[in-house]
Amino acid sequence: MAPKVLVSDKLSDTAVQIFRDRGIDVDFMPELGKDKDKLAEVIGEYDGLAIRSATKVTAKLLENAPNLKVIGRAGIGTDNVDKEAASKKGIIVMNTPYGNMITTAEHAIAMMFAVARQIPEASASTQAGKWEKSKFMGVELTGKTLGVIGAGNIGGIVCDRARGLKMKVVAYDPFLSQEKADKMGVEKVELDELLKRADFVTLHVPLTDQTKNILSRENMEKMKKGARVINCARGGLVDEEALADLLKSGHIGAAAFDVFTVEPATENPLFGLPNVVCTPHLGAATTEAQENVALQVAEQMSDYLLTGAVSNALNMPSVTAEEAKVMGPWIKLSDHLGGFIGQMTDEPIKAINILYDGVVADMNLEALTCSAVAGIMKSVNPEVNMVSAPLMAKEKGVKISTTRQDKSGAFEGYIKLTVVTDKRERSIGGTVFSDGKPRFIQIKGINIDAEIGEHMLYTTNKDEPGIIGALGLTLGGNGVNIANFTLGRSAAGGEAIALLYVDAPVGKDVIAKLHETGKFQQIAPLQFDVH
Missing domain, CATH: 3.40.50.720 (NAD(P)-binding Rossmann-like Domain)
Known part of the structure; x- marks a missing residue:
C-alpha cells in the first residue's frame, strides 16, 4: 500500500x-x-x-x-x-x-531603508493629500555603521548586502571566528561595543534562554541616541515595552519589526508610534x-x-535503517558530548577534533561527527540539525577533524571530543555500556563514570574536604534531589570535578548559594535531551 x-x-x-x-x-x-x-x-x-x-x-x-x-x-x-x-x-x-534565507535577509534590508527614509509614514501622508517634505527628512545608509547581532546564514547575507550599500558592518556572534569575520569583511566585536557604535542594529539569532531580550532596556540604553532597531528574526529578542519607552523619549530613533513576542500581534506596545514600521511576519513571504x-x-x-x-531532520540522525540499530546509542552519546561542550563554551570555536577508538571507529563517522557538531551548535541555535550543523560550522570558519584508532584502553570503544578556542582547549570523553546507555568517562583529562540525565550540574574545585557536603547540603536545602553523584580528580590536592544528575533544573538562586560557599571555581547547570 x-x-x-x-x-x-x-x-x-x-x-x-x-x-x-x-x-x-x-x-x-x-x-x-x-x-x-x-x-x-x-x-x-x-x-x-x-x-x-x-x-x-x-x-x-x-x-x-x-x-x-x-x-x-x-x-x-x-x-x-x-x-x-x-x-x-x-x-x-x-x-x-535554507529555502528562505535570502528572502528574510532582503526583508531586513527593506525594513532598514523604510525606517531610514520614513517611507510608510511619508506614503500615508502624501496619499492623504499633504505635501510634508520637511517632516520626513531621513538619513542615508551610506557610511553608517550597521550592527548585526548573529552572523549565521541570514545574518551573513545581511552583512554582505550592507557592505554593498557601503555601510560599515560590525558583528556580534559568539561562534564567529576572526578568520570568518575577515573573510566576510566585517569587524567582530563584543555586544557592548556593537551597541555603542551602531547607527542601525539588526537581529538574526534564534530565540533561546541566552538571546531572550538580548536587547533589554539596559542594553538599549547603551545605544547611540537616535539609533534604529530592526527585528526580522524572532519575537522576544527585544523588550518591546522598554523599546516603546525609549522611542517615545527619543533615545531610540526608530524601529522596524516583522516579528513580535505574541503572534498574531493584534496589539503591541510598539503599535501606533510614529517612528515604527511593522509588518505581519513577512520575512519568508x-x-x-x-x-x-x-x-x-x-x-x-x-x-x-x-x-x-533522512535529511534535515531535527530529531533524527541521517543514517540508514541498518546503521541505526547499532549506531543509535553512539549517536546519542555524540550529541551529549557536543551538548556538554556547547553549554560550557561561550567563545568562538576555532576547531573541533574528534577521536574514535575501538568498535566505534568502524561505524559511520560522518553521522557521528554531524551529531557531535550539532550538539555543540544547539547551544546557540536549538533548531540546528545533523545536516545543517557541519555547514554552520564551516560558515563560521570552524575546522573539523576526526581520527580513528584501534582499541587502546579498557573500553571496547569510546569517543573523545575536543574543542579549541583562542583561550583554551576543552575535552570530554564518553562510551556506551552494554546496557546501551551513554556515559561520560573523562572530562578535562580526569577519569569519571557518569550517568547522563536530563538535568545535570557540573562543578570544578580544588581537591579538598567538604565539597560533597557543600553540594549535598546546598542542593538538599533548596529541594534539589540528587539522582547520581560522580567525582574525579587529577591528583590528591589537585584539580577536581563533580558531575551531578539531578531531578530538576538547578536555579540561579541555588547556583548563587553554591558560589557563596567559596569552594567552587566553576558551577554550570546543564541540560540534555535524553528522550
Whole structure:
C-alpha cells in the first residue's frame, strides 16, 4: 500500500504534485490545519503530515496519530510542533532550513531603508493629500555603521548586502571566528561595543534562554541616541515595552519589526508610534521562498517514506535503517558530548577534533561527527540539525577533524571530543555500556563514570574536604534531589570535578548559594535531551 500524506496548510500545487509523481497518496486540505478538532479526527489515517505555520502539532494531536512517521515543515521554524512528543512516538520532524534565507535577509534590508527614509509614514501622508517634505527628512545608509547581532546564514547575507550599500558592518556572534569575520569583511566585536557604535542594529539569532531580550532596556540604553532597531528574526529578542519607552523619549530613533513576542500581534506596545514600521511576519513571504521550501519538504518527505532516507531532520540522525540499530546509542552519546561542550563554551570555536577508538571507529563517522557538531551548535541555535550543523560550522570558519584508532584502553570503544578556542582547549570523553546507555568517562583529562540525565550540574574545585557536603547540603536545602553523584580528580590536592544528575533544573538562586560557599571555581547547570 502506498504511503499516505496529509497537506494541512497552503503548499503550492507543484509541491503536492511531487508527492503524486513519487507514488504517494496525498490529500491536499489547506484549511484543515486551522481546525484542530477535525484534524485530530482524521490524522490517524496518515503516514506523513506536511505543514507550514498554521497547523499546531501538539502532544494531544499526536495521541490520535498511530501511523504518523514524519512531519515536514515547509520553512525553518518548528515552534508549532511539539518535537519532544514527536520524538517519544518515533516521529521524525523535518524542516527546510535554507529555502528562505535570502528572502528574510532582503526583508531586513527593506525594513532598514523604510525606517531610514520614513517611507510608510511619508506614503500615508502624501496619499492623504499633504505635501510634508520637511517632516520626513531621513538619513542615508551610506557610511553608517550597521550592527548585526548573529552572523549565521541570514545574518551573513545581511552583512554582505550592507557592505554593498557601503555601510560599515560590525558583528556580534559568539561562534564567529576572526578568520570568518575577515573573510566576510566585517569587524567582530563584543555586544557592548556593537551597541555603542551602531547607527542601525539588526537581529538574526534564534530565540533561546541566552538571546531572550538580548536587547533589554539596559542594553538599549547603551545605544547611540537616535539609533534604529530592526527585528526580522524572532519575537522576544527585544523588550518591546522598554523599546516603546525609549522611542517615545527619543533615545531610540526608530524601529522596524516583522516579528513580535505574541503572534498574531493584534496589539503591541510598539503599535501606533510614529517612528515604527511593522509588518505581519513577512520575512519568508515571497513567491520564490514559499515555492522553494514547499518543493523541498515534499522531496524530503517522499524520500523518507519511500526509501527511509533522512535529511534535515531535527530529531533524527541521517543514517540508514541498518546503521541505526547499532549506531543509535553512539549517536546519542555524540550529541551529549557536543551538548556538554556547547553549554560550557561561550567563545568562538576555532576547531573541533574528534577521536574514535575501538568498535566505534568502524561505524559511520560522518553521522557521528554531524551529531557531535550539532550538539555543540544547539547551544546557540536549538533548531540546528545533523545536516545543517557541519555547514554552520564551516560558515563560521570552524575546522573539523576526526581520527580513528584501534582499541587502546579498557573500553571496547569510546569517543573523545575536543574543542579549541583562542583561550583554551576543552575535552570530554564518553562510551556506551552494554546496557546501551551513554556515559561520560573523562572530562578535562580526569577519569569519571557518569550517568547522563536530563538535568545535570557540573562543578570544578580544588581537591579538598567538604565539597560533597557543600553540594549535598546546598542542593538538599533548596529541594534539589540528587539522582547520581560522580567525582574525579587529577591528583590528591589537585584539580577536581563533580558531575551531578539531578531531578530538576538547578536555579540561579541555588547556583548563587553554591558560589557563596567559596569552594567552587566553576558551577554550570546543564541540560540534555535524553528522550
